[in-house]
Amino acid sequence: MIEDTTPNDENDDDDLYEHHAFTVDKGQQPLRIDKYLMNRVENATRNKIQTAAKEGSIYVNNVPVKQNYKVKPFDKIRVLFSHPPYEYLLTPENIPLDIVYEDDELLVVNKPAGMVVHPGHGNYSGTLINALTYHFDNLPNNSSNRPGLVHRIDKDTSGLLVIAKTEEAMTHLAKQFFDKTSEREYVAIVWGNVEADEGTIEGNIGRHPKNRLQNTVFEGDDEDKGKPAVTHYKVLERLGYVTLVACTLETGRTHQIRVHMKHIGHTLFNDERYGGEKILKGTTFSKYKQFVENCFKILPRQALHAKTLGFEHPKTGKLLRFDSEIPQDMQDCIEKWRNYAKHQDIEE
Incomplete structure (x- = not known):
């Protein structure tokens, strides 16, 4: 389970931002937390995790722990930093889009292989959403706060995606994908x-x-x-x-x-x-x-x-x-x- 949250008061310098959250499975054997997190956080190195632990950024059951802490079943692990997750810092980028259809409600794009659909760990720029927010104003957010995104395909998969341009289109299209009628x-x-x-x-x-x-x-x-x-x-x-x-x-x-x-x-x-x-x-x-x-x-x-x-x-x-x-x-x-x-x- 991974959750991202933002603090209640963005102006409070003492606020911490949650970057990752995990609940340990009931069958988990005792394992050092740095090893545990390496298997669960994409693009994380052991050195980065150990540094985060030394800085007091890794919490288990709301208590900061060191890198040698052994995780136990049902432990609630949170990784907190003083800056928001980079995927929330959307920078519009002038990246060309291959638009195969467009009207006032939606557009269909042909995504090339190698392009990530939305920012995430290790991919904070050059994504489809960076391009979309440059070319289009006021795209509606989906339930995960991703502008325009109705569905997604993997970075190295090429092909067609529909993007919603209005709130109504987002709701209607998302329901079609949910109901499996697309x-x-x-x-x-x-x-x-x-x-x-x-x-x-x-x-x-x-x-x-x-x-x-x-x-x-x-x-x-x-x-x-x-x-x-x-x-x-x-x-x-x-x-x-x-x-x-x-x-x-x-x-x-x-x-x-x-x-x-x-x-x-x-x-x-x-x-x-x-x-x-x-x-x-x-x-x-x-x-x-x-x-x-x-x-x-x-x-x-x-x-x-x-x-x-x-x-x-x-x-x-x-x-x-x-x-x-x-x-x-x-x-x-x-x-x-x-x-x-x-x-x-x-x-x-």
Whole structure:
């Protein structure tokens, strides 16, 4: 659990701002708090955490602790600093936007891979929201105080996003995403030959208990953990040791396609966070290894693109549907695999 809050009185110099808050799981073994926080705070180094502890910025059950404090089940940990979280300090930046549609209520943008959607730990500038606040005045905030943002996609995923320009549009569009009436189709390159031509993956998704930077599917005794998630997939093209698939989201969980496809044994190609940057299928020939490494260079990110977006216009009620080209880096990678598969006798 991560929460961000601001103090009651912004003019009081003694106020502290909460940057992170965690409640320790009931099954947690005793562990030094610096190690515990390293697994949970993205882009945090042990040195930064130890410095924060020395400065009295790490609290457990409202008492400052040192870096060697051992966390226990149900401990309430808060990290407090005298400055607000950087993601609240929004600086408009003149970054070009690829706008595919715009009217008085909303706009649809095609986000390039590598652009973070909103500021967060380690990414305080160069984000889509920095660009939006430069180009547009008075965008409405969503429930997390993100101007204009109805939904989001990961930094290294490319593709379509709808942005609300009015309060009414924000409410209407957010409800469509919540009610699962919007249409979102992605294309992905995944490792392995996906045997079924189409299928549905269902499984609750939540934070990985051991690697806090990943999400995972909970099964068996843990299946009541996480949040329900449903992904429909369809094979577009079989390319030997990889497959081009289309994925339609019924829900919108963090990393949903990445987690679900890994869960069925088909990790996204070059998805570093989930292990897809390793050669997961293929031969042991050094020539093949070189070929895959060349593909990784052409496509230095997870092979995922938000291709199609459909929703009802908040004012006119008309169904709008947008389609985008697969970006060049993905197209080049697909073409390389297509040529490779054509000239190889591939057996699984």
